[in-house]
Structure formats: structure tokens, C-alpha cells
Amino acid sequence: MRREKSFRGINENLARTYLENLGGETRDDGDVSGDGWRASLSSETVSIGPSVELTEVTVVFEGDEETLDSLVERFSQKAMRAGG
Secondary structure (H helix, E strand, O other), X not given: OEEEEEEEOOOHHHHHHHHHHOOOEEOOOOOEEEOOEXXXXXXXXXXXXXXXEEEEEEEEEEXXXXXXXXXXXXXXXXXXXXXX
């Protein structure tokens, strides 16, 4: 199974750290692998309005459905950023 999600306001290094905290290990190619899952990361700068730019990190999660349900939910909670 494969799931792709994008997150704004974090960078790839922070996303990798979150994945490592969830039991993953960063590989030489920059992907993160854990027990029954793998995540690939990419990022780009996106414009929000005429003068604001944010980093958007896209994570492609791969693994079995049950593992991904839990992993994506826990990662999303860590990656959530509140405005203020």
C-alpha cells in the first residue's frame, strides 16, 4: 500500500527526525525505513499569497495498510503546526 501526504511548515530534516522517533532508520539514499514500512521525502517551496513562501514536504509512505494507518496518523500529529 502507498500513501502520499504533504505538510507545510516543516523541513525534510525535521520530518526525518519525526520518522526516526517513530521507529525508523534513515538509509543512505535519504529514505527512512521501519518495521514493515518505508517513507520517501521530497520538498519544495510554495507561495502563499503575494509575499509569503513556505516549505512543503511530501512524504510517500509504503507498507501494509494496518501499519500505515497508525504511522501516518502519528506522523501527522507530530508534523501538525498551529498558527499563532
